[in-house]
Amino acid sequence: MKLISKIPSVIVYLVLVCLLSLSCNKATEKHFKLHFDSSKKVSGQKFAIKDISPGLETDWSDYNFVVLEMMITTPQRFQVGFTTDEGYNEIRVMSYVPNGWNKLAIPLRFYTQLPDPASDIAGTMNQPRYTGWFNLGGKRGPLKGVDSIGIRMHVPIGNPSFELRTISLHKNDPGDQYLGIAPVVDEFGQSNLVDFEEKIESIEQLKSEWEAEKLDLSLKEDFNYSKYGGYLNAQVEATGFFRTEKVDGKWWFVDPDGYQFLSLGVDCIEPGNGGDVHRLDKRSNFIKQMPPEGIGYNPSNPNSVSFGTWNLFRRFGEDYTTKSNDMIISRMTNWGLNTIANWSSRDIINMNQKPFMLQLRGLGIGESIMGLTDVYAANFESNIEKAVQEYVALYKDNPWLIGYFTGNEPSWLGQESRLCDLILNATSNMPIKIALNNFLANGDTPERRKVFIYDSFKTFLQTVEAAVRKHDPNHLTLGIRFGKIPENEMLEICKEVFDVFSFNCYDLTPPKEDMDRVLNVTGLPMIIGEYHTGTVDRGMAQALVQVENQKERGVAYRLYTEQAFDHPGLIGVGYFQWSDQDLTGRRYDGENYNCGLVDVTDRPYKYMVLAIKKTAKRLYDVHSEKVEPYNQIPLNPCGYELIPDLWNE
Numbered sequence: 258m259k260l261i262s263k264i265p266s267v268i269v270y271l272v273l274v275c276l277l278s279l280s281c282n283k284a285t286e287k288h289f290k291l292h293f294d295s296s297k298k299v300s301g302q303k304f305a306i307k308d309i310s311p312g313l314e315t316d317w318s319d320y321n322f323v324v325l326e327m328m329i330t331t332p333q334r335f336q337v338g339f340t341t342d343e344g345y346n347e348i349r350v351m352s353y354v355p356n357g358w359n360k361l362a363i364p365l366r367f368y369t370q371l372p373d374p375a376s377d378i379a380g381t382m383n384q385p386r387y388t389g390w391f392n393l394g395g396k397r398g399p400l401k402g403v404d405s406i407g408i409r410m411h412v413p414i415g416n417p418s419f420e421l422r423t424i425s426l427h428k429n430d431p432g433d434q435y436l437g438i439a440p441v442v443d444e445f446g447q448s449n450l451v452d453f454e455e456k457i458e459s460i461e462q463l464k465s466e467w468e469a470e471k472l473d474l475s476l477k478e479d480f481n482y483s484k485y486g487g488y489l490n491a492q493v494e495a496t497g498f499f500r501t502e503k504v505d506g507k508w509w510f511v512d513p514d515g516y517q518f519l520s521l522g523v524d525c526i527e528p529g530n531g532g533d534v535h536r537l538d539k540r541s542n543f544i545k546q547m548p549p550e551g552i553g554y555n556p557s558n559p560n561s562v563s564f565g566t567w568n569l570f571r572r573f574g575e576d577y578t579t580k581s582n583d584m585i586i587s588r589m590t591n592w593g594l595n596t597i598a599n600w601s602s603r604d605i606i607n608m609n610q611k612p613f614m615l616q617l618r619g620l621g622i623g624e625s626i627m628g629l630t631d632v633y634a635a636n637f638e639s640n641i642e643k644a645v646q647e648y649v650a651l652y653k654d655n656p657w658l659i660g661y662f663t664g665n666e667p668s669w670l671g672q673e674s675r676l677c678d679l680i681l682n683a684t685s686n687m688p689i690k691i692a693l694n695n696f697l698a699n700g701d702t703p704e705r706r707k708v709f710i711y712d713s714f715k716t717f718l719q720t721v722e723a724a725v726r727k728h729d730p731n732h733l734t735l736g737i738r739f740g741k742i743p744e745n746e747m748l749e750i751c752k753e754v755f756d757v758f759s760f761n762c763y764d765l766t767p768p769k770e771d772m773d774r775v776l777n778v779t780g781l782p783m784i785i786g787e788y789h790t791g792t793v794d795r796g797m798a799q800a801l802v803q804v805e806n807q808k809e810r811g812v813a814y815r816l817y818t819e820q821a822f823d824h825p826g827l828i829g830v831g832y833f834q835w836s837d838q839d840l841t842g843r844r845y846d847g848e849n850y851n852c853g854l855v856d857v858t859d860r861p862y863k864y865m866v867l868a869i870k871k872t873a874k875r876l877y878d879v880h881s882e883k884v885e886p887y888n889q890i891p892l893n894p895c896g897y898e899l900i901p902d903l904w905n906e
Contacts, residue, residue: 301409331417342402347395357437376628385847446564448796486595487516508782520829522596528581531836532565593873598831619644645724660733761787763801811864819886
């Protein structure tokens with residue numbers, strides 16, 4: 258009291274004023290909070306930007322980035338849009354840091370222009386950042402007269418919430434910043450920001466669950482499979498290699514020993530896949546505990562680390578590569594999976610214990626504009642023949658190989674006129690540019706542009722097909738895995754070059770009317786190369802088709818797979834994918850879907866495993882029309898289509 262009495266009263270007064278001011282500022286600080294309503298098909302709200310960041314300009318034309326200081330309690334995708342003088346511009350956003358505050362920098366070009374061209378659809382539409390990633394589906398237009406921000410979510414799971422503190426504009430990339438204290442990734446590669454029922458909390462718990470799986474795998478399952486996975490009760494002529502045949506009005510693969518075969522496969526089968534954290538230099542506060550030196554590090558990619566690999570080392574020790582490959586084969590056998598589908602490990606393929614499919618490489622697709630190879634180049638045919646010859650040399654006599662895909666999801670389909678513009682505006686004088694200019698000299702119309710692109714693509718397919726027939730006549734050509742079933746004009750082209758028509762389809766059930774059209778136009782059997790479902794409880798985005806929880810993922814698997822094989826022309830599927838994707842996004846496009854059969858800790862999703870087993874035991878009878886396909890609808894399914902123009906309805 259004596260010391261206080263000696264302090265000048267003016268100082269006391271100033272201290273009190275400062276404290277009061279801070280208290281008032283804290284009390285008046287605005288958090289704009291939105292609770293998504295899970296009873297609504299679409300839930301969301303618009304906020305006036307002047308209330309969030311007073312004085313922010315309304316003409317954003319001179320800026321390149323908008324930064325949101327935000328927090329969302331779920332990794333589920335949501336829409337971020339801005340109301341302008343001309344409408345409402347919107348994109349999809351997924352957060353890597355649910356339950357944590359962060360500054361997310363969004364390039365404004367995503368709202369104003371078409372995505373940059375890439376060779377496939379995923380590369381075109383997906384864009385990575387450090388604290389989240391974007392999918393560029395939505396409306397675009399000028400950013401003038403921007404007065405409000407809209408936040409929406411399609412079929413919310415678990416009534417999540419969203420908070421927004423500030424909005425700012427920048428001409429240069431300010432970068433993203435995770436503002437939380439808790440690390441994003443725990444010592445097992447799981448989300449450290451999300452709790453869930455089966456989360457691993459200790460190495461002892463993890464080892465116990467691994468031991469339990471070993472016991473499960475020791476139990477024998479009967480799928481009536483031959484050596485190659487065909488059905489022992491259905492045999493026709495054997496040729497020593499896989500082929501196709503129509504039997505009693507229904508298409509089948511036929512395995513090398515002559516048994517009728519339906520391909521039940523999984524894409525991206527590889528041990529330790531899906532546990533990477535990339536861009537470590539931008540994510541210094543993301544990781545709770547780094548793997549030991551030398552474990553989970555790739556010298557060719559020093560800016561990444563793999564928790565998937567570390568967990569396999571924890572499980573199997575120094576010989577984890579061999580033992581984890583053996584584990585994958587044991588799982589496939591026990592679960593009834595008979596095909597190693599696209600983009601899988603060569604080490605596992607070369608074990609020659611399960612039939613496999615391959616995608617041809619070196620065809621010029623990845624280096625081209627929107628995935629169209631320059632077929633007018635002087636060395637085009639020789640390059641194709643050389644690439645095919647070298648690629649098939651290792652496999653042309655291998656009976657375990659089913660066949661080759663030519664490509665995946667060409668992004669130009671339906672955008673032929675834009676592709677022509679890109680070719681015509683190319684800085685280099687490519688042969689295809691010269692050919693296109695000459696062709697359009699006789700008339701430049703959308704129809705003629707389409708004719709040019711289709712003719713070029715046909716030449717590409719015919720050249721590849723001829724090279725495959727020449728250098729490997731033993732194996733099937735499996736198609737190009739279109740992102741959707743194309744129009745009949747394209748089907749007519751495919752009819753002349755492929756043994757099997759393939760497409761990817763992310764939906765609740767396969768498109769049977771379009772599949773009927775494929776069969777009627779081409780007469781070819783079909784493969785669905787990709788499909789999946791996911792949910793949000795593991796801290797990852799919910800995949801291209803979402804369901805309520807892990808149990809419902811199993812329901813969705815059975816529904817889609819059995820409905821697919823109910824079609825007389827469908828002879829194979831590839832579930833995408835073996836492991837969950839990287840928690841903080843895969844390296845090239847940021848995707849982080851909970852879509853795997855196995856999680857980052859090398860534990861199978863039990864409901865998915867049960868569903869696979871039940872379906873595998875029924876497929877022959879489903880395809881033969883002896884039993885009805887599974888038809889239960891999972892809880893709260895939602896596709897990847899654009900959100901309807903609804904708010905809280």
